[in-house]
Amino acid sequence: MTTTASGPRLGAIRARTISARTAKYLSLVIAAVCTLLPLVTVLFASLKTKQEYGATGPLTPPENWLNLENFAIAFDSGEMLQGFVNTAIVLAVSLAGTIFIGTMAAYALDRFEFRGKKLVMALFLIATLIPSVTSQVATFQVINGLGLYDTKAALILLFMGTDIIAIYLFIQFMQSIPVSLDEAAMIDGANRWTIYWRVVLPLLKPAIATVVIIKGIAIYNEFYSPFLYLPSEDLISTSLFRFKGPFGSQWEIISAGTLIVIIPTLIAFLLLQRWIYKGLTSGAVK
Amino acid sequence: MAITASGPAAADTVAVVTATEGRPARRPSGAGLRRRFPGRLTPYLFLAAAVGLLLLLTYWPAANLFYYSFTDWDGLDQTKNLVGFDNYVQVFTDPRIFSVFGVSLYYFAASFVQMGLALYFATILSFSTRFQNLFRGILFFPYLINGVAIGFVFLYLFQPGGTLDTVLSWFGVTDPPQWLGDPDIANWSLAGTSVWRYMGMNFVLFLGAIQSLPGELYEAAELDGASRWQQFWAIVVPGIRRVIGLSFILAIAGSLSVFEIPFIMTGGANGTSTFVIQTIQTAFNFRQVGLASAMAVVLLIIVLLVTWLQRRLFPDEKVDLT
Numbered sequence: 001m002t003t004t005a006s007g008p009r010l011g012a013i014r015a016r017t018i019s020a021r022t023a024k025y026l027s028l029v030i031a032a033v034c035t036l037l038p039l040v041t042v043l044f045a046s047l048k049t050k051q052e053y054g055a056t057g058p059l060t061p062p063e064n065w066l067n068l069e070n071f072a073i074a075f076d077s078g079e080m081l082q083g084f085v086n087t088a089i090v091l092a093v094s095l096a097g098t099i100f101i102g103t104m105a106a107y108a109l110d111r112f113e114f115r116g117k118k119l120v121m122a123l124f125l126i127a128t129l130i131p132s133v134t135s136q137v138a139t140f141q142v143i144n145g146l147g148l149y150d151t152k153a154a155l156i157l158l159f160m161g162t163d164i165i166a167i168y169l170f171i172q173f174m175q176s177i178p179v180s181l182d183e184a185a186m187i188d189g190a191n192r193w194t195i196y197w198r199v200v201l202p203l204l205k206p207a208i209a210t211v212v213i214i215k216g217i218a219i220y221n222e223f224y225s226p227f228l229y230l231p232s233e234d235l236i237s238t239s240l241f242r243f244k245g246p247f248g249s250q251w252e253i254i255s256a257g258t259l260i261v262i263i264p265t266l267i268a269f270l271l272l273q274r275w276i277y278k279g280l281t282s283g284a285v286k
Numbered sequence: 287m288a289i290t291a292s293g294p295a296a297a298d299t300v301a302v303v304t305a306t307e308g309r310p311a312r313r314p315s316g317a318g319l320r321r322r323f324p325g326r327l328t329p330y331l332f333l334a335a336a337v338g339l340l341l342l343l344t345y346w347p348a349a350n351l352f353y354y355s356f357t358d359w360d361g362l363d364q365t366k367n368l369v370g371f372d373n374y375v376q377v378f379t380d381p382r383i384f385s386v387f388g389v390s391l392y393y394f395a396a397s398f399v400q401m402g403l404a405l406y407f408a409t410i411l412s413f414s415t416r417f418q419n420l421f422r423g424i425l426f427f428p429y430l431i432n433g434v435a436i437g438f439v440f441l442y443l444f445q446p447g448g449t450l451d452t453v454l455s456w457f458g459v460t461d462p463p464q465w466l467g468d469p470d471i472a473n474w475s476l477a478g479t480s481v482w483r484y485m486g487m488n489f490v491l492f493l494g495a496i497q498s499l500p501g502e503l504y505e506a507a508e509l510d511g512a513s514r515w516q517q518f519w520a521i522v523v524p525g526i527r528r529v530i531g532l533s534f535i536l537a538i539a540g541s542l543s544v545f546e547i548p549f550i551m552t553g554g555a556n557g558t559s560t561f562v563i564q565t566i567q568t569a570f571n572f573r574q575v576g577l578a579s580a581m582a583v584v585l586l587i588i589v590l591l592v593t594w595l596q597r598r599l600f601p602d603e604k605v606d607l608t
Contacts, residue, residue, distance in 0.1 A: 105336035161339030
């Protein structure tokens with residue numbers, strides 16, 4: 001590194017490196033504390049009894065680390081089980097739909113030349129620019145007109161219909177699958193559907209996994225669509241949002257509910273880290 | 287990327303197939319295939335569902351948005367009266383509506399803090415560091431958390447006598463403000479929450495970009511005696527200019543359409559209402575669909591304008607579809 005430097009200069013550089021390193025680790029630790037502290041205090045609150053919560057400050061650890069009573073109350077009276085079940089249903093159907101619709105579209109766009117291809121590409125591209133929250137004013141009328149207001153089908157349709165990022169990921173991935181595979185299958189007498197179903201779709205598995213992960217997280221976290229389109233049932237976001245009213249300032253219970261929502265995300269993150277980083281960066285840059 | 291994962295598998299299959307057919311392994315393109323099997327209708331059938339949904343849920347609503355914006359529709363009535371540009375005039379003249387754009391400035395300012403922090407941590411974590419993955423995970427994780435959960439975590443943090451006040455009292459701050467109750471401060475608190483939430487995404491984007499820069503550049507710079515700081519300005523920043531530009535545009539678009547955090551945490555009270563909250567409330571609480579549509583169209587045009595500017599300023603940013 002500094003082979004040409006003379007003795008004293010080397011020492012000075014070393015001293016500077018050490019202080020730079022200290023600053024680096026110090027800043028990392030401060031950032032980690034700032035990130036984790038809000039979550040840790042919520043964890044503390046969730047493990048305290050009502051009296052204990054009233055008597056102690058937010059940074060005082062709970063007396064009993066295994067006091068899960070608040071979690072039981074939150075899960076039960078917050079009807080979070082129903083929220084999880086509904087979320088799981090919407091998630092599963094929307095994901096399956098997104099994958100089929102997306103891979104089929106990608107197959108058409110990557111493997112065929114046809115009139116209007118450029119137009120379709122442009123339509124998908126421009127659609128990514130429309131901020132979806134604002135166009136809800138008009139989307140709401142469409143869903144209402146279809147008679148789907150206040151049904152899970154409304155959410156499923158919205159989640160399936162607006163995923164352009166998934167289509168891009170599929171196209172990108174499909175380009176790496178050699179066309180000679182299609183040709184070979186076709187010589188064996190396979191039609192286009194068989195090729196899609198038996199050749200292309202199985203090879204798309206890694207891309208499908210990426211889409212399942214990033215889209216799964218997005219649907220799990222989606223708040224406004226269920227809030228607007230499904231007022232009489234709850235997904236997990238809206239069931240947590242409802243804690244605002246009845247539990248008022250019972251922060252020990254709200255905290256438990258909050259953690260019940262965060263824990264599945266944490267588990268998914270720990271298990272799927274590598275995929276999540278890849279998926280989100282490839283999705284965001286598009 | 288993930289593409290490499292299927293590489294060997296795909297190659298194997300090719301080998302097997304070509305062995306039985308006795309044909310050359312790979313063709314440069316599928317041109318021959320396409321010529322032999324025209325199948326005129328097939329691509330349209332494969333596309334039907336995706337394009338159908340795109341038209342139904344994106345373009346049809348967008349077109350309607352323009353139409354509604356010229357009417358006085360309340361969302362229920364059978365008849366819609368055309369009112370010309372009245373709604374647009376109201377959007378730009380009613381101080382309660384347009385002034386709300388000012389709130390975006392807090393989030394826009396915060397996004398610079400967010401990008402600065404992200405760039406700093408991405409840079410130091412791209413060099414070998416102890417517990418690299420742990421720090422990376424911690425900094426990124428908030429981005430994955432459910433927005434409602436984040437709202438509650440920070441409501442708890444900001445409440446009087448809560449975590450933030452307790453921590454500040456250690457540093458001798460005895461009279462902390464009402465973080466969410468004071469209209470002068472509430473927007474900063476919410477913008478801070480938004481930094482906490484989204485910093486991880488910028489960080490991971492920057493980190494990915496920095497790590498894709500060739501390592502020889504640093505070696506060469508070190509041989510020339512460049513300091514870390516000089517390396518940062520001469521290698522890292524120009525090397526990831528693209529991603530920084532992209533993040534900058536996303537920050538503008540994002541701060542114009544802030545919604546979840548203030549909606550969940552304050553419901554738009556104490557001067558924290560944003561343009562999107564205002565639009566949504568106009569449509570669904572006050573039933574002025576015409577006016578709300580005009581607001582949505584204004585936002586849409588601004589966002590499209592920003593994106594067009596991005597394409598002009600960073601031409602290499604073009605999304606590559608082929």
